[in-house]
Amino acid sequence: MSDCLFCKILDGEIPCDRVYENEHVIAFRDVNPQAPTHVLVIPHQHISTVNDLTEENKNIVGEMMLAAQAVAKQEGIEETGYRLIMNCNEGAGQTVFHIHLHILGGRIMRWPPG
Numbered sequence: 001m002s003d004c005l006f007c008k009i010l011d012g013e014i015p016c017d018r019v020y021e022n023e024h025v026i027a028f029r030d031v032n033p034q035a036p037t038h039v040l041v042i043p044h045q046h047i048s049t050v051n052d053l054t055e056e057n058k059n060i061v062g063e064m065m066l067a068a069q070a071v072a073k074q075e076g077i078e079e080t081g082y083r084l085i086m087n088c089n090e091g092a093g094q095t096v097f098h099i100h101l102h103i104l105g106g107r108i109m110r111w112p113p114g
């Protein structure tokens with residue numbers, strides 16, 4: 001999608017601090033970190049929101065989770081703990097409409113998240 005910020009990051013049109021990539025996803029540091037580790041995992045395929053997941057594209061979510069697990073190990077937070085978040089639509093705080101998984105770690109996480 002030509003007007004999608006994360007598609008531009010995927011294409012290298014907008015720079016990012018990339019920490020992981022494979023044939024399905026890339027992961028890069030969030031520009032506005034909410035924890036010592038704050039990384040976003042995004043699929044190569046443009047999918048706007050979780051509401052756009054289907055039987056055909058559902059496997060990408062598993063790929064995103066496995067990538068998050070690899071990033072957590074790489075960042076050394078797999079034992080201390082990390083939180084995975086996908087915001088869906090404005091009311092939940094989604095601001096970029098290309099699905100992404102937030103990986104937050106390196107500090108104690110509170111609940112409820114607010």
Ligand code: DGP
Pocket residue numbers: 005014016017028029030031032040086087093094095096097
């Ligand atoms: P969300 O609010 O769930 O849609 O998360 C979008 C995240 O994307 C937010 O935490 C900030 C991050 N973000 C927005 N623009 C950029 C950017 O240009 N570069 C990077 N690295 N992160 C960005």
